[in-house]
Amino acid sequence: MALREENFVVLHSGSWNIKAGINFTDCNKPPTLTIRSEVGARTVVPEPTPEASEEETPAEAVETTATTPAADKFDGAESTEIKVEKLEQDGGETSEDTQEQAKEQDSNKPQTVYYCGSALTEALQQHPESEVTVSTPIQDGIVKDWAAMEALWRHVLFRELGIKRSRNASPVLMVVPSDWTKEEHERITQIFFENFNVPGLYLAEEPLMTIYGCGTVSGLVIDIGHTRTTITPIIETQIQRHAIVSIPIAGSDFDDYLLQLLKADAQLVREYGEPLDLEFARYLKESGVCQVLGRDEKENKNRAQAEYNGKKFTVGSARYKAYNPLFNADLVGKRVLNLVEAIHASQLACKGEKRQQLWEAMVITGGSCQIKGLQSRIQGEIEDSLTVSENFGEYQVREVKFLKVPDYFPALKDSIVHAGFLGSEIVAKLIFPDPRNYINKVDYNESGPSVVHTKTF
Structure with a gap:
């Protein structure tokens, strides 16, 4: 069966949200769909x-x-x-x-009914809260509930993207974290061929797709997600697995820490007039009110105006401190490396002659990377800890540079968070026209799920 370009699907699954897109005749566009990675389950007798x-x-x-x-x-x-x-x-x-x-x-x-996306919202309105259990299938970067995970994928493919299972002509490029195991790869392959009837499947690793989206094949990917931050060095398309460093400091920690600071702001509590919760802190963090100060920047002493759920209030210095745990893990009671220490640990695990190449091609991505001033702060912290020199030397760091999406993708050039999705779109357009490049039904029928180890990446 000839695969048509308008049927190609890219699917990114994360702890916080799931992104998907179809029809990549034009790569210069963001995901078609982004929804929360939440699944509701209700038992029916x-x-x-x-x-x-x-x-x-x-x-x-x-x-x-x-x-x-x-x-x-x-x-x-x-x-x-x-x-x-x-x-x-x-x-x-x-x-x-x-x-x-x-x-x-x-x-x-008893049977279990699963709800995702808008269907979950409707279910929570129609049924008592005690009857619908809401969970996230991926926790700490690992799939904890495969039944719920499949329900989420099914919802995206067949309801949101409108694909017909019985005559499925849409091959899927599934983006997976680098630390998912062979067993997880096999299970994904089995689900997509046996339950979703896909004509083709390709598993791609997330850091590699991010580098491709920035127009290069080597670099250091700093992925700040919802529950962890992962530093992955890539040299000439090869992920340096021995040098991957992951720390349990990420978006959820920023939300918790910011909430503590906001509750300590007596004027804000008085002006808002209602109990503050995580949703409030998360909204404020993503609203543009918060930012990360660079090493030479000073706080604006004036309070910032904000609004949430129709209520207006002002925010003080807490708006500059939400991301401080990334640079000082003690603030959230964790005895782990901070971000700069983790970056150094990852770099030192790579060959000395390759390190300069990585310092000059760093990428900050992930759902928590979009706050203003974050790149400037990270660059300043790194430069303070490095001996940077203009003198030439094989192991001498001359400059720390950060990559972005190329300017010839105007709709995405200012959205580094979509770099991985862009790289996936490009790869999908390259591999799916040729059956030798991906797992097709013939391959799966001959070898079963284990074929994923010989025809992917």
Whole structure:
């Protein structure tokens, strides 16, 4: 089957949000869709069907039975087949009767319904809060709930992007973190081919896509996410896995720390008049009121005007301090490296003759990278800790530079947070026209999920 460019899909899954896009005839555009990585789960117990309507029961059950976790389907697939095989060996009518009884028992078992995106909002309005359990499938960069993760992917592909499963002609480039294991890669491959019926799949590593989006093949990617910050060196398209450093300081810590500072601002508390919560702090952090001061900048003593939920108030010096835990982990009670120490640790693990190449091609990305002044502060902290010289030397650091999206992508050049998505779009356009470059259905049918280790990256 020939794959058409307008059907290519790029999918980024993160702890905080999931980004997706389709139709990359023009790469100069942001993701088609960005939604929170939240999934609601509700357990439904089917009502017993009266004997009078016994013949209608199977048809009605197909229409009304809630979605069951795909992960359970995979784990139970083999055991189900074995059970049927044994029944067939027992022979004839007994086998058929027993299968019907098994189906009836399954239809009476509690089922789990999953809600994502706008459907989750509606479910929380329609059902009591105690009935809908909301969670994030990815926690600390690892998939903790595969059934919920699949429900989220299913929602994005079939509801948000409008793809038809039965005649799916959309290959998927799935962007994954560098530390996901072989088992996780295999599980993704199985889900997408067996449950989503994709014609093709390619797994791409997130830091590498970010570097490509900045128009280069070497660099140091600093990804400041929701629960962790990861520093990944890349040299000539090769991720230096031994030199990856991850610290548990990220967006959620900034929110918590900022909330503490805001609660200590008596004037703000009085002006707002209601209890302050994490949503308030997060909104303020992302509203443009907050910023990170560079090493030579001083605080503006005047209070800044802000508004939230129709209430107006002023914010004091707390607006300059939200990101301080990134440079001093003790502020949030964590005994870990700060960002600059982590960058040095990552650099020192690379070959000496390659370090200058990395210092001159640094990228700050991730959902928490967009606050004003962050790059300037990081650059200042690094330069203060380095012996920078204009003299030529193989190991001498001459300059610290940061990359950005090239100017020939005008719609994205000021959005470094979309660099990884741009790199993914470019890679999708390069690999999907040629079946040798990605996993297709023939490959999967021949080798199963393990094919992901030989036909990807």
